[in-house]
Amino acid sequence: MAAGVRREGDDAIHQEGNRLGAVWEAGGAGSGFGDAECWASMGPAFAGRCWLCGLPPSPSLLLTHHPSHPPPLPFLLRTRHSICGCLSMDGVAPAPGALPYYVALSQLLGLTVVAMTGAWLGVYRGGIAWESALQFNVHPLCMVIGLVFLQGDALLVHRVFRKETKRTTKVVHGLLHVFAFVIALVGLVAVFDYHKKKGYADLYSLHSWCGLLVFVLYLLQWLVGFSFFLFPGASFSLRSRYRPQHVFFGAAIFLLSVGTALLGLKEALLFKLGAQYSAFQPEGVLANALGLLLACFGALVLYILTRADWKRPAQAEEQALSMDFKTLTEGDSPSSQ
Amino acid sequence: MAAGVRREGDDAIHQEGNRLGAVWEAGGAGSGFGDAECWASMGPAFAGRCWLCGLPPSPSLLLTHHPSHPPPLPFLLRTRHSICGCLSMDGVAPAPGALPYYVALSQLLGLTVVAMTGAWLGVYRGGIAWESALQFNVHPLCMVIGLVFLQGDALLVHRVFRKETKRTTKVVHGLLHVFAFVIALVGLVAVFDYHKKKGYADLYSLHSWCGLLVFVLYLLQWLVGFSFFLFPGASFSLRSRYRPQHVFFGAAIFLLSVGTALLGLKEALLFKLGAQYSAFQPEGVLANALGLLLACFGALVLYILTRADWKRPAQAEEQALSMDFKTLTEGDSPSSQ
Numbered sequence: 001m002a003a004g005v006r007r008e009g010d011d012a013i014h015q016e017g018n019r020l021g022a023v024w025e026a027g028g029a030g031s032g033f034g035d036a037e038c039w040a041s042m043g044p045a046f047a048g049r050c051w052l053c054g055l056p057p058s059p060s061l062l063l064t065h066h067p068s069h070p071p072p073l074p075f076l077l078r079t080r081h082s083i084c085g086c087l088s089m090d091g092v093a094p095a096p097g098a099l100p101y102y103v104a105l106s107q108l109l110g111l112t113v114v115a116m117t118g119a120w121l122g123v124y125r126g127g128i129a130w131e132s133a134l135q136f137n138v139h140p141l142c143m144v145i146g147l148v149f150l151q152g153d154a155l156l157v158h159r160v161f162r163k164e165t166k167r168t169t170k171v172v173h174g175l176l177h178v179f180a181f182v183i184a185l186v187g188l189v190a191v192f193d194y195h196k197k198k199g200y201a202d203l204y205s206l207h208s209w210c211g212l213l214v215f216v217l218y219l220l221q222w223l224v225g226f227s228f229f230l231f232p233g234a235s236f237s238l239r240s241r242y243r244p245q246h247v248f249f250g251a252a253i254f255l256l257s258v259g260t261a262l263l264g265l266k267e268a269l270l271f272k273l274g275a276q277y278s279a280f281q282p283e284g285v286l287a288n289a290l291g292l293l294l295a296c297f298g299a300l301v302l303y304i305l306t307r308a309d310w311k312r313p314a315q316a317e318e319q320a321l322s323m324d325f326k327t328l329t330e331g332d333s334p335s336s337q
Numbered sequence: 338m339a340a341g342v343r344r345e346g347d348d349a350i351h352q353e354g355n356r357l358g359a360v361w362e363a364g365g366a367g368s369g370f371g372d373a374e375c376w377a378s379m380g381p382a383f384a385g386r387c388w389l390c391g392l393p394p395s396p397s398l399l400l401t402h403h404p405s406h407p408p409p410l411p412f413l414l415r416t417r418h419s420i421c422g423c424l425s426m427d428g429v430a431p432a433p434g435a436l437p438y439y440v441a442l443s444q445l446l447g448l449t450v451v452a453m454t455g456a457w458l459g460v461y462r463g464g465i466a467w468e469s470a471l472q473f474n475v476h477p478l479c480m481v482i483g484l485v486f487l488q489g490d491a492l493l494v495h496r497v498f499r500k501e502t503k504r505t506t507k508v509v510h511g512l513l514h515v516f517a518f519v520i521a522l523v524g525l526v527a528v529f530d531y532h533k534k535k536g537y538a539d540l541y542s543l544h545s546w547c548g549l550l551v552f553v554l555y556l557l558q559w560l561v562g563f564s565f566f567l568f569p570g571a572s573f574s575l576r577s578r579y580r581p582q583h584v585f586f587g588a589a590i591f592l593l594s595v596g597t598a599l600l601g602l603k604e605a606l607l608f609k610l611g612a613q614y615s616a617f618q619p620e621g622v623l624a625n626a627l628g629l630l631l632a633c634f635g636a637l638v639l640y641i642l643t644r645a646d647w648k649r650p651a652q653a654e655e656q657a658l659s660m661d662f663k664t665l666t667e668g669d670s671p672s673s674q
Contacts, residue, residue, distance in 0.1 A: 201617075204616075206629075207603065244644070248640055248644075262543065262596060262599075262600060266544065266604065267603065267607065269542075270608070277542060292543075292547070299593075306585060
């Protein structure tokens with residue numbers, strides 16, 4: 001990274017790199033040190049030192065002075081306070097408050113949903129097999145494991161593995177999605193094969209339409225995500241523009257998966273129970289409870305994903321390579337960011 | 338607002354007021370001027386002037402120097418660049434790019450969903466009436482109008498009315514939710530009354546469980562939201578802590594409403610069509626398409642809500658009264674913020 005090398009003449013766009021701030025929300029059960037960060041000044045005023053503690057930050061953090069700025073204002077580069085370690089005893093990023101408890105609750109809820117699906121199929125639907133009338137039951141179990149539990153966990157990877165490198169979290173995120181997709185594919189083959197053997201029509205219900213949409217979008221999202229974030233060809237600016245879309249569509253596809261599971265559950269209940277459903281049959285009550293737990297799992301994963309102070313903090317070297325800074329100093333170039 | 342009056346002795350917490358930055362994402366269809374903001378420096382270095390253009394910002398923006406900071410670093414207060422008008426010709430906040438087109442699409446989609454629900458009930462279910470077997474049909478129509486279309490629009494108020502005062506947008510937001518709730522209440526009464534007249538059981542299905550949950554959460558969310566944001570008693574810090582929860586639960590209740598509508602649609606189809614559903618009956622195809630459009634409306638509203646650069650910019654006077662600054666200078670006190 002060549003500090004001091006800037007492309008001049010692009011007028012005010014270059015000013016996007018100038019950011020300074022100090023945030024320290026200490027105390028309060030909700031805040032903890034999750035938001036703790038500081039800004040390292042690189043200008044003449046407070047050169048090369050952390051704004052909060054005065055210690056020098058990582059030597060890779062360098063910036064130059066913008067010629068159009070008033071001289072007394074130094075050029076500044078945002079960096080995590082953990083670089084100088086003055087907020088935590090061990091020099092690593094502080095813990096994000098209640099996040100571990102919420103993640104633990106999500107796993108408990110997700111495993112309960114999987115176990116309840118298994119119990120429902122085992123107790124009321126005769127269990128699971130590939131070569132018999134029980135082949136249909138492979139479908140709901142695989143979908144709940146793949147497109148609900150594992151997909152949800154894949155979305156949480158960037159919140160849980162906060163201290164791993166960005167590349168590692170991306171690989172784990174991508175692999176979990178591959179597992180989820182393969183398991184869901186088995187579930188999809190099971191139901192189409194079952195329909196074929198029984199001579200049933202395919203793809204006539206709202207559940208099946210939503211399910212097919214989820215499947216196509218899920219595969220597309222994985223392929224585009226892989227080519228942008230793991231395949232080493234996409235540029236910084238492309239990644240930066242696509243990232244918010246990737247995050248939104250990831251959450252939307254997950255929520256549509258949960259909704260599709262609820263539709264499938266309802267379909268299975270109405271086909272088998274019919275008018276008996278209104279007599280509060282044990283199977284109906286169990287499946288309704290399972291439906292509510294599925295919705296709760298979806299809501300909890302969404303909550304963990306969207307809480308601003310639980311977002312994965314950038315590591316020191318990622319900060320130094322942050323897009324707008326890199327654009328300022330080197331122009332648009334690929335990296336593992 | 339008394340500039341210079343600070344509560345000392347609360348150590349580093351006070352540092353949260355010190356923020357400086359300059360962001361100007363010009364060019365690019367996606368960015369526009371939506372994020373344009375600057376930071377007014379109030380310290381000795383660049384006193385009282387906008388960092389980008391050098392013009393003086395609003396006179397209400399004042400800050401003092403923190404004694405624990407190195408002298409050359411001025412105290413700085415974040416402010417929208419529209420205060421000094423150097424980014425827009427007329428001195429108001431710039432337009433947020435493609436937002437109007439997305440909002441227009443959401444309205445088109447929402448009205449299509451309402452019209453299709455009416456068409457489905459009119460063509461295949463005999464229309465709507467209160468005192469006959471058609472009373473049931475009041476239920477889906479009211480729920481789609483109230484808990485899907487109007488609730489979705491209520492969530493979009495803060496994105497659409499960007500230049501109104503915060504109080505006005507809050508009142509419109511609250512009123513739209515009242516309309517939505519009243520219409521949904523009529524839909525709820527219709528189905529319970531219909532069940533009673535016919536001697537049907539209540540609340541046995543997953544659709545009804547989800548629906549009751551939505552209704553209770555919706556009422557609670559409105560009451561808590563009203564008491565925090567419209568009733569003039571809640572403190573700054575309470576509002577600030579509750580706001581993210583209000584936003585999350587608002588979106589979650591809306592999505593659960595859409596999911597519940599899909600479950601109800603599916604239930605209505607399976608009860609009436611039964612095995613005929615798999616023969617691609619016109620009613621089934623129409624209702625499936627309606628279900629997909631409901632899901633698309635939910636996803637589009639969620640997209641508009643979550644796009645960071647479409648969030649409502651704070652007005653100049655709101656910035657001057659921003660919570661952390663007000664906490665720093667005057668302590669925790671209620672306001673219309």
